[in-house]
Amino acid sequence: MRSHTQPLSYRLIVPNGYPESPDALPLVLDSPHSGTDYPPDFAPAVAHGVLRTAEDTWVADLWDGALEQGVPMLAARFPRSYIDANRACEEIDPQLLDQPWPTPLPDSAKVRLGKGLIWRMLDDGTPLYDRKLSHEEVHHRIQACWQPYHRALDELLSAAQARFGKVWHINCHSMPSVAGAYATDKPGLVHPDFVLGDRDGSTSDPAFREMVAQWLRARGYEVGVNDPYKGVEIVRRAGNPAAGRHSLQLEINRKLYMDETTLRPNEGYARLREDLRLLVAAIGQWTREQL
Ligand SMILES: [Zn+2]
Numbered sequence: 001m002r003s004h005t006q007p008l009s010y011r012l013i014v015p016n017g018y019p020e021s022p023d024a025l026p027l028v029l030d031s032p033h034s035g036t037d038y039p040p041d042f043a044p045a046v047a048h049g050v051l052r053t054a055e056d057t058w059v060a061d062l063w064d065g066a067l068e069q070g071v072p073m074l075a076a077r078f079p080r081s082y083i084d085a086n087r088a089c090e091e092i093d094p095q096l097l098d099q100p101w102p103t104p105l106p107d108s109a110k111v112r113l114g115k116g117l118i119w120r121m122l123d124d125g126t127p128l129y130d131r132k133l134s135h136e137e138v139h140h141r142i143q144a145c146w147q148p149y150h151r152a153l154d155e156l157l158s159a160a161q162a163r164f165g166k167v168w169h170i171n172c173h174s175m176p177s178v179a180g181a182y183a184t185d186k187p188g189l190v191h192p193d194f195v196l197g198d199r200d201g202s203t204s205d206p207a208f209r210e211m212v213a214q215w216l217r218a219r220g221y222e223v224g225v226n227d228p229y230k231g232v233e234i235v236r237r238a239g240n241p242a243a244g245r246h247s248l249q250l251e252i253n254r255k256l257y258m259d260e261t262t263l264r265p266n267e268g269y270a271r272l273r274e275d276l277r278l279l280v281a282a283i284g285q286w287t288r289e290q291l
Contacts, residue, residue, distance in 0.1 A: 001067060005077070008039060009148040011060075012156070014072040019163040023070040025284040026164035026291065028156050031060035031172045032085035032149065032234060035076035041137070042082050045130035046122065054081040054122055056174040057263045059252070063172055065277025069284055072160075074153055076145070081128060083118055083141040085149045086171075086232045091116040098132035110232070113182050117146070123180030150237070157238060157245060166244035168208060168287050171234045177255040184228050192222040193256060197231030197249035203239025204246035212248065215282050219275055 004012040018024050033056035044051055060075035067073065076085055091108045092101055093116040105111075114121035118138060121127050161167040179189040194216050198204040213223045231239075231249035239247030254260050257269045 006148045006152070008037070008078055008144045010077055010152055011075045012072065012152055013067055013075070015067055015070050018070065018072055019160045021070065024163070025070045026160055026167050026287050027071045027280070027283055028074070028160055028167060028169045029063055029066055029071060029172055030074040030153050030169070030234065031056065031063070032076045033080040033173060034059040034061075035078045035080065037077045038079055039082060041140075043131070044081065044128050046126060046128055050122065050126065051079070051081050052263060054119070055079055055263075056172075058258060058265060058269070059172050059174050062252070062257060062269075062273050063276050063280070065273065066280045069277075069280050071280055071284070072156055074149070074156060076149055078145040081119055081122075083145050084115070085146055086234050087117040088233050089117060089142055089146060092138060093118065093120050096120050096129065096133050097138070098134055101135070109185070115182070121182060123176070123183040125182050153234070153238065161244060164291055166291060167246070168283065169238050169245070169247040171231070171238070171247060171249045173249060173251045174254045175229065175251040176260060177253055179228065186228045189228055191253050192224045193253045194221055195224040195227070195229045195251040197226050197229045197235065197251070198239065198247070199231045199236060200226050203231055203235040203241070204248050205241045208246045209248055211286050212250070212279070212283065215279055
């Protein structure tokens with residue numbers, strides 16, 4: 001195993017010799033929202049415990065059985081509430097800034113929900129700041145966190161594709177058991193066990209999501225597809241099925257593995273971790289058949 005870290009940005013855990021080693025798989029995982037290193041310049045107006053509800057806590061750890069099977073994992077170190085790697089760099093919320101942004105900002109449904117590149121509020125509507133942010137703060141978060149993370153993911157996918165010709169990518173997330181008031185456009189929705197998103201088949205050949213959905217359903221899980229989570233910026237950037245890059249967002253219901261208030265692993269954690277290890281094995285075999 002090789003391990004690389006970028007101080008604020010990420011941990012990259014790569015199997016020895018990847019992707020040239022004989023047991024390497026054409027599969028890459030990333031976890032953009034499980035980071036827990038809260039930078040000192042964050043200065044939010046929300047208590048730490050409340051802030052942590054924005055994390056996909058434990059997600060990178062839940063998938064750690066992938067490494068021994070020849071699959072690398074890129075995991076953010078910065079917390080999602082500091083800057084959200086699953087947004088476009090331009091999704092800046094003008095209401096957060098102490099002066100107007102110098103270039104026009106795109107209309108963004110996520111910004112309207114208060115969940116742009118830098119969040120204005122948590123899922124329940126709690127404001128994150130009692131101050132405005134400077135342009136320097138926004139630029140710093142992009143340069144120290146967002147850019148190195150995306151660069152590392154691009155390099156990992158390119159290296160795997162250079163070896164295998166094709167690459168499959170799972171963008172790993174978690175979701176609350178019930179959607180918060182400002183989490184999505186479906187507040188109060190009770191979530192299934194898993195939601196797979198490939199932006200309606202545009203970021204991956206649908207055969208990938210169907211293989212994963214069928215495997216999970218056979219294990220007794222309830223699986224949604226492209227609803228209420230279609231996949232966002234990371235799969236949009238990473239996926240290009242016509243060019244052999246297949247990118248799938250995978251949301252796990254947090255009730256399966258942790259207490260959603262204390263964030264401590266619950267009695268389901270070990271079973272889920274083992275199921276994800278077996279899922280990686282099944283995907284690994286399936287991807288080899290697609291080469
Ligand atoms: Zn997430």
